[in-house]
Amino acid sequence: PRCSVGDFECPYARPGDPETCFQPSKLCDGNVDCPGGADEHCPTGCGTPVNKPILSTKTGERIVGGIDARPHSWPWQISMLSNGRHNCGGSIIDHHWVVTAAHCCTSGPSTYKVRVGEHDIVDGQGEVNAWTYDVERVIQHPLYQGREQHDDICLLKTVLPIFFNDDVFPVCLGSGTPPEVGTDCFTTGWGSQRQVISPPRMGEEDEAEVLQKEEDSKQDRVPNILQQVDLKVVDQAECARVYGSHSRPITITPDMICGENPGKDSCQGDSGGPFVCMSRGNSSIWELVGVVSWGYGCASPGIPGVYARTSHFLDWIAETIYND
Structure with a gap:
């Protein structure tokens, strides 16, 4: 049957399943409306993956300097x-x-x-x-x-x-308390794996152009598989010093947080993705500390990546x- 106005087809319908219409207000109401009870699988909490991530700090040629993530470990x-x-x-x-x-x-x-x-x-x-x-x-x-x-x-x-x-x-949004300088955190994405030393990485149009060029030239620097990379939280004053003394200076504002690890970084196509750290109060919970934002180059030596600081926007x- 066609779904009426205000109703939607249930996600995750399998071939052979009857079409099932679903009212959003019925999610987690105790009554199964969708095939397989998908609308009543209602776990509580946040930041606790069923498939635990492999917290490797080794370097590969991914995300710039990262590795393939364990499937669905950053859900x-x-x-x-x-x-x-x-x-x-x-x-x-x-x-x-x-x-x-x-x-x-x-x-x-x-x-x-x-x-x-x-x-x-x-x-x-x-x-x-x-x-x-x-x-x-x-x-x-x-x-x-x-x-x-x-x-x-x-x-x-x-x-x-x-x-x-x-x-x-x-993921959990966490509290307003920022992680300590030097904390090991992770960022994930399907962005470019190419180290870029000079140009800034910013803007949706720039990213779309880079990804299009990568695909058109059939290069293997944009991954199919989700990548992860470990980065350390950088002292805010040091990050401000680095960008303030750059040939194209820019101000690091309080709504930003910086992360760096030599040879590792997020890059074009990763923008908007998570920068997560373990909760200071519970190491089994991951908190969204930042949102991939911008930087000069990708994994440029001595230049941290910059993230929107989520605690500033709670x-x-x-x-x-x-x-x-």
Whole structure:
């Protein structure tokens, strides 16, 4: 049957399953409406993957200096599709909400889709919990001003609530207490694996162009498999000194946090993705400390990557979700 207005087809329907219409308000209401009870698999909490990540610090030729992630070990990671192509990353924080970078959010909701539960973004057909959600709202931070880089955060609201399962689960936003300098944290994504020494990495258009060139030339520097890399939190004053003394100086503002590890970094295509650290109060819980934002080059020697500091935006995130 065709779904009526306000109803949607259940995610994760298998071949042969009858089409089932689902009302979003019925998620986790105690009554099974979707095949396999997908709408009633309602784990609580956040930041606790069923498939624990392998916390390797070895170096490979990935994400710049990272390694293949264990499948579905970072279950909040999403691929933000722009006109059907991977453009940016993002992090699930709620059944309806994803955090990404403001510079990834330059168009209206119809341009974007949120792909969840994916490990291989090219050949993920066997990934039973992969699903694509339409976007209802795209909300840039009101103070974001493009090339000035500050307030580089955006919220996406999905039309249908995101169904949680072993491969799809939210990350914790954490508290306002920042991680200590030197803390080992991780960033993940499907971005470029090429070390870039000079040009800045910023802007959705720049990323789309880089990814298009990579694909067109059939180079192997944009991965199919989700990558992870370990980075250490950098002292804010030191990060400000590095960027302030650069030939193209830029100010590191309080809403930013920096991460670095020699030869390792996030890069084009990773923007909007998670920068996560273990909770200071519970090492089994992962908290979203930053959102991949910008930097001069990728893994440029002595130049940290810069992330939107999520603790700075906790009030804005809470107010936006509450008021929507």
